[in-house]
Amino acid sequence: MLHGPPKTASNTGAAHMGGRIAIRGESASQLPKGRTMLNILPVLVNGTHATYGFIDSGAAPTLAARSRIDQMGLKGRPYNQIKATEASTFTCKEVLSLHIGNINTDEGEHVTDVLVADKINVSMDHAMSQEWLTKWPHLSDLEVISLPEYHRQVELIIGLDTTLNRVILDQRHGLKDEPSAYLTKLGWVVFGPTGTRSTSECRAHSLKKKVEANETYKTIYVKQVEKYLLKGYAELVPVDKLNHSDGRVSYMAHHGDKHPTKEKLRVFFDLKAKHAGTSLNDHLMQGPDLTSSLAGVLLRFREEKHAVTTDIQEMFHQVKVPEDDSNSLRFLWWPGGDTNQAIQEFRMTSRVFGARSSPSVINFCLRQAALDYGDKYGKEACCAIRRNFYVDNLLKSIDSEEDCIQLTKDLIGLCADGGFRLNQWTSSNKDILAAMPERERDKSVVTLDLSKDERPTEHALSIHWDMSSDEFTFKINLKEKPRTRRGVLSVVASLYDPLGFVAPFTLKGKMLLQDLCRRNLPWDEDMNNDEANRWSRWTSQLQCLGDFKIRRSLVPPDFGEVSSYQLHHFADASQTGYGVVTCLRTVSKNNQVNSTLVMGRARVAPLKRSSIPQMELTAAAVAAQLDYLASRSLDVDKLLESSLWLTRPEFLCQEQDSWPALPNDVKRAEIDGDPEVKQSAPIFSMFAPEPILVEKIAAKFSSRTKIVRIIA
Template sequence: MRRLKREDVCYENARPRVLIGTDNWQLIVSRKLLTGKRHEPAASLTRLGWVIHGLAPSRVIRDSDTVLYVDSKGRAERSTKLLDDELHSMVKEYFEIDSLGIVKKARENPDETRAIESFKSTVKNVDKRYKVGLPWRKEDISMPPSYDQARRRLLAIENKMDKSVEFKERYTAQMNNMFEKGYAEESQDNELESPKLWYLPHFAVINVNKPGKLRLVFDAAAKSNGVCLNDALLEGPDMLRDLAGILFRFRERAVAVTADIREMFLQVKIVEEDQPAQMFLWRGDDRTSPPKSYKMTSMIFGAKSSPFLAHSVRDHNAAKHAIEFPRAHEAITMNHYMDDWVDCFDTEQEAICVIKDVVHVHAQAGFTLTAFNSNRPNVLRELPLESRATAPKQLGTSADQHGRTLGLIWDAESDELSFNTVLVRVPQEVKTLERTPTKREALSAVMSIFDPLGLLSYYTIRAKIIIQRVWRLQTNWDEELPDELANEFRTWLSGVESLRSLRLSRLYAHTGGVTRKQLHVFCDASECAYATAIYWLVEYEDGSKRVILTAAKARVAPIKTQTIPRLELQACLIGARLATTIIREHRWQPHRVVYWTDSRTVLHWINNDRVRYPPYVAHRLNEISELTEPEQWKWVPTRDNVADDATRIVNDVKCKDDRWFIGPSFLYENEDSWPSLNVIDDCDIGRHDDIVLNVTNVEWSVPDAGRFSKHERLVRAMAYVLLFIDKCLRRANEMSMTHIRKAEEWLVKRAQSETFGEDIERLRRGQNLKMSSRIRKLDPFIDEDGVLRARGRTRAAGVSAPDTTPVILDGSHPYARLLCNREHRRAHHSHNERVVNDIRQRYWILRLRPAVRAVAYKCAFCRMRKTKPVRPITGDLPRARLEAFTRPFSNCGLDYFGPMTVTVGRRHEKRWGALFTCLTTRAVHIEIVSSLSTDSAIMALRRMGARRGWPQVMYSDNATNFRGADKELREAVTEWEPSLRDYALTQRIEWLYISPGAPHQGGAWERMIRSVKSALRVTLNEKAPRDEVLHTLLVEVEHTMNARPLTHVPVSADDPEALTPNHFLVGGSHGLPITGPCETATKKTWRVAQALADEYWRRWLKEYLPELIPRRGARDVNEAAIKPGDLVIVADHTLPRNVWPRGVVTQVHPGPDGGVRNVEVRTKGGVFRRPASRLAVLPME
């Protein structure tokens, strides 16, 4: 570069300062190039100056970690995301503040209740210092590994410290301060095994308004393995007092006091078992040794539960001392905002006494009040010098992670409030009007003005209107504003600096000699915005008055255009809400509340409760009537309505003596001269609408056939169109058959023009149809009415013209489908050929049969009449049918059959049979019951259990679905269910019921009952046998059924006999043979018996079990499974099909194989559980 002329370069002993990325390529495009020898650096001239290219000198390379992760997003994209997150946080915070006083707080949710219960169960005071547990979302919490992420973040902090000695000293000092004060300590080895172990990254936050102060923050939102500490914690309810309420009360009395709690969060200790969740890494200046593990014993900055826990400890401690120090309790719970105390008093002595009490109460929790400030020097003299503030107090401040500080500024010496309008997040070149702001920068500027009471609403509303107009343009975040909006925004931004000089009195009014206090609420709206402004009117004994702005709110009108009266009503609503908040939060109570609006329409709405208004108006009027009384509302001319100032675009900054701050002039006069308005009549309320005419050219001005469900409705709609035309031309006043006939003619011609338009045009011009025409073979022609007809070859048949020249239509056109639907209904939903024949009398419709079939398929009545229930694929057998090597009757099915008549003496009595069947071996056991009482059912179960062994699982029909026709049997079983369940539990029996209306699910015992009934019809010759005869027959039937073969009967004498249930019960199909005295040892006999039993079960597995594999009656093709929301018909074979109930499926219950077996259906009679096989799905289209 020595070859360059001196004027081309002015660098001397210079070092590179900026690294330019390729995303700013236009800055580094080379305009001139200088090269040297090989391996020597080169230089290029760019718009930024000379740039050096080449290899950098070698440096000592430190050990580094290898990160196996590649981020495909560019740095610009990541930077944009950070800006978006920052802006989103700012907008959220802004609208939360903007909604103070006019939006109701959300109700407490279950998570917040659990957080409160967790606090109450863990809080304790140890040596004037509170300990609390972290509110975990789950009790058995187990955190994933997080060491690696914390180590990477520590290396990044250390790298930053190595680059800045000042930052390193301040960061290390803060860390050492935590160790010295006991906020943190080195962890123990046993704590590293805790399931709650979590390492927190830490970083520094520097407040731009306090550059000398650095705060350590622990990042509880940092994720490791997709989880962060905040995910595992409950946030708890919002314990902050209403900021607007604190500021309201701060302006009531003469002596003002503010203070801060020093390091409030760090004074709250965390219980020992939760401290492992607050681990962090640190190694000071040593970069060679591994980092050590430390734990925070105090509550950290950064956890989402910390604000809730800190405020709960503060209020809990105040409540413990409420009886001894009631005024201090009120000051702590009502006038503390975060760690700030903001309060006021009537006298200096009262202020000093309360300060001492508050300091004492806070000391019992380890809290120390500092930074005291007051507008009365005598109050400060009573406090230690080190406890006093050194700068003006910023009220309601909030310093977030980006260092933005927002707040009202209170100058104690002058006792005045001012506004912080520094706009720290807006680039300097934008604030100085040197560059056009982007959408992002404009929104950031608007959101940066902190005005919780809305005292600057008249000025900030203009910026909101500009932002809304930018939103409508849908520009990108980083795109500059259009010229027109940019100029308006510059004008607004230039006035922001003037707001800094605005000073308002903190004190509403001196309270000495006050006779009456009134609250006056002004409401107004325009096309751009709606607003409310509220004033205190204080009257004194000498007749003087003082009016001062208390609060105001202004909002832009919705993007969707609303009428002015509706916007005026919305303004009145927020005015009523804000006034209610002011009355609730003030210690002052007004003697009178007056609401002012210049909208006569809204006044009429509020004072008229006889009219039924639209929902939008009615909902808002209902809330206004709950908050106010109609006689409180007054009319004010627009020129005297101060709320109007916040609905217009105002360019100038108002001084403190403007009417916006001191109210309208008429409030200072006698009430007799205040504006008034007589009773409003309905005729006085005019409606001013803008008339918009939209002209559209359409080819046809007739109804669309695709929007009608019936042909008759379509024709009648078209007939009304023709009648309207006739009325306009004064040709007819009532509908006649002529209108109906012309309507059908118009609809036919429209359908033909849409489907055969080219053919019609060729016929009108006298040309032949194309060979590809679909209607060429019909010899079409156009009649005198312009309708396309088919001439055909049957003119000589001697019948009328309409029969031989039918109208031509396309079967796919909606009008043709409506015709088919009409004829389908006229034919009483009969066969399709009947409908085809009827249509052919007047119309020739192409593809007529497919059209008729499509209409019939979509006909709801036909679907209901012909639909069939769903046939789910046969389900898998339950485990009870497949358990081998189990005792017979371990898994049972139970059903009743009967009644049967028996003779007892000279009378006849009824008996019923209780059939128990083993679901595994298919054995049966029959008991006779003499009545349908619960006791008889339980005794039958006891007899069966005593003889066969107690079952483990018992299946039975649902109480309302017994196959027997006896009504009293079904009613009795319904009463048994509770008692049988209780008795079954005492015997350790699991009792299961099949679904209602699903007898096929009980096929295992239904088939057995059928066999029993068949055997009784053959063997029972008497009509009413004696009890003993019936009992004997049933026992023989039981033996016969247990001797039936389960497997194929052998044909060869050498093959083993077929397996029967008796093999498992008595050892053979008809029992064991009779043998003589036992000569072998008992142990050997037992082994033989056991071997026989095992042999029977092996045969059961090899011969019987394979027979159960095929699915009986399985479908060839799986039908679509029933799903929630399906419209179904519930098949009930006891009723005619036309009265089967319809319903909607609300829930499905799949079986073990995943197939839907049972569903819950909602009908007009309620919600019922039914099997899927009883439901027929109706089409929804």
């Protein structure tokens, strides 16, 4: 632990543990280059046991090593979960309470739920030493307290569930490449890289080994970075700015993700990487969420007869960053991509994909362009920018060819005036596509003869759109995954179905995952035979989803002018799951009727068992059928054959007076024992009416003669 003056090693009043705690500096001749110092310091546990703790700003719970708990002879409550922190991932099978205190005064805090981990993998190589402290003037008067060598291991991770992690009493900071120090309740901690640049150098060294081992990868990577420089998205840091020290200089590590099927690579800048317990994203404001709802954009894409899509070319890089801010977006790179040369400092001059603030900023700029140039290009173009863009992708449907062609021209002009270029246009209508500039069409359709060639499938936000048939389809690329809880989660999460077109089938995978969670199966442990068989059946059927098709347009192309729209919602539930589906019923002026699926949702029931929701009792007869399809799940072959799921019940295409009526009664056998149904019990009472006059007289007089005389 660290102490400021006037305390010395002789008067710190250290607590004892089997004698006394040694207070000494460490033998460290040189601070390793690129080393990152962590918030590591000695602490007292339960007042008598000394060890090292790591104050981890990326950990929610507090954890203790099994070795420390066993040495103290403690036993906690059973617990079985895997916890991830900034330091690592830990398997925890026990939870208990500990008092964690200052090594000198034992002042600290009682932490009620400390998780016991098998091992804590935090190296003491990241702890500060006395000799290192003397290298920085702002820390040179602090002193390090070290435990005996046989205690030199980190056995506690102090998480955000305690104020020992969150409360800062004092702080010290040096220059940009120097560590900082915070005074906590447990004492001073020194942390941070010996410079954020040094951390980036370490990552750059790893990147160098990777690109030199793969010439193809290197070629693509170098081409991408050099393109940033050529287009002005990035620049070499000017010589007079290299020593810029206003506290707003930061270095981003970067890596490349290559497209699995194309010779295309995107460079990702890591703004989430933490050093000194914080990251650049931690200091950026997210801003308002201006991104349109994905479900809303897709539903509007289905409204009209003709459809077009486009995207903004390199949208994030079209929005510039102020020069002062660009120093926070520095990165290291080799001139010309030649890894044999000395590495140099560059900086981004445009918005970075991955920055917390970027989505809000770029959406604001796009909407501002609509405000600035809306009068010039019309209301429809402005509305399309506000309602039909999902980040950089436009999905728009329009009723007439002429209006669609005009809108594409207006959108191209408006976005160009605002500094954005729309390209890669596609359409389900060959005449609309032919009216677009050839260089702006999607590369996958430019070389095709639009008069006879089949157009390829366009991928629209993880939903495949077959432009030739104007239908939505699914493509499955299922990779082999282990038969574990983690493997099931990986596959289930990869089925991106935002409108719930295949919700009844995906529900089966979710149910299996929930069953594994219910019995607390460890993430990487194989499932049992029954579960493995269920998984095999489900994944084998998953491949058949490639045969699933649903018309993009909610109304058939030859339906005519619509005179009536009706949305119908069906909901049902069971003990294992519940489903909701919405369909659209349209009536044309020629009295044609059409009904089609709009969207669906299927969810597993909560882990805590609950009764069937009350809505099931009032659902229409068709909802019971949908219960089988949605809530109780459906095999994929039945889903593909089910006209009920795709077009909704046949009665919706009939006159309303022929629709089935709601049931007038419910059989007692079907509701007995259901806690959602209020029980009734008969109550009997006796009612005595007011006696008439004759009865009163008869009760008063016993002589018949007197009664007759009085009444007469």
